[in-house]
Amino acid sequence: MTAAVLFDLDETLLDRTTSLIAFLADQHNRFRSRLGYAAFEAWRDRFIAMDARGHTHKSVVYPTILAEFSGDPAAADDLLDDYRERCSSFARPFAGMAETLQELRSRGMYLGIITNGETAFQSRHIEALGLDRMVDAVLISQTEGLRKPDPALFERAAARLCAPASECLFIGDNPVADVLGAHNAGMSTAWFQCGRDWPADLPPPPGAVIERLSEVLALVDDVSAVR
Ligand SMILES: [Mg+2]
Known part of the structure; x- marks a missing residue:
């Protein structure tokens, strides 16, 4: 689930x-x-x-x-x-961003963002995309004093969404900071591939691999695809 x-x-x-x-x-x-x-x-x-x-x-x-x-x-x-x-x-979103987040919310999911960066700069982008109104929690590394891939940051995000890490799905483009970081914190993962290859010197992606944000909708119904 x-x-x-x-x-x-x-x-x-x-x-x-x-x-x-x-x-x-x-x-x-x-x-x-x-x-x-x-x-x-x-x-x-x-x-x-x-x-x-x-x-x-x-x-x-x-x-x-x-x-x-x-x-x-x-x-x-x-x-x-x-x-x-x-x-x-x-700031421009990837195709399907707002529709995907709205559909996830309508299905009762809690939504969050974890980003490495400076608080003011990242906050401006989040507001420019309207994300501050679409998600329940935003964790910015400068504010939190932790950076991905530190598992403590993923665990803090899960706690803020009142969900155990094992019931969280994390989607990101960075193999180490996002995918392996979330996996090491006990979350399911999807790598947002953006046409790139997974680094050969890393273990293979532990969860799903997606090319479009709308693919997340199928993943939340199929836990076996992201484990
Ligand atoms: Mg990224």
């Missing part, structure tokens, strides 16, 4: 790459005169590569890329402030 369904945010509910590219196009246009010789496509491609799906902090990304393109070094702080302030206004 599944009592609660929990999701990662970036690249699981939030189509982060698409959203980020839309923001970068707008930012490049507004800051163009300070970015050196970089055309947008070159700036975007270098940013996306260095960002590495959010793993590199933007306080490192901006000064590095400015130096590479001979931009104004003093622009780094302004670009970072602008990123923190405006990125969420370009």
Whole structure:
């Protein structure tokens, strides 16, 4: 039986790459005169590569890329402030996000989000997608003082949804932080694959593998698919 369904945010509910590219196009246009010789496509491609799906902090990304393109070094702080302030206004969900969450709720599931990141930045994205009204609990690592894949963070989320971990299903895109983290905390799991391969140096995904959020609806009815 599944009592609660929990999701990662970036690249699981939030189509982060698409959203980020839309923001970068707008930012490049507004800051163009300070970015050196970089055309947008070159700036975007270098940013996306260095960002590495959010793993590199933007306080490192901006000064590095400015130096590479001979931009104004003093622009780094302004670009970072602008990123923190405006990125969420370009937030776009993956297809079926709202419909899937609404259907899960109508079936009596409790819903939660566990995300690694900065409280203010992640909260803005959650509000931009309307998720604050669609889920019952949001746990952001900076607020909680714990980061995925620490099992204590998953256990805290389950407790906040008043469900034992064994009755929670967790969906995320990161093999280690999300899937193995939730599995080690005793949750069922689904890996949101996004067209990527599971790392060869890890044990195989312990639960389901999905390509679309709407596939979660079938998983909550079939516990054998996620164990
Ligand atoms: Mg993610």
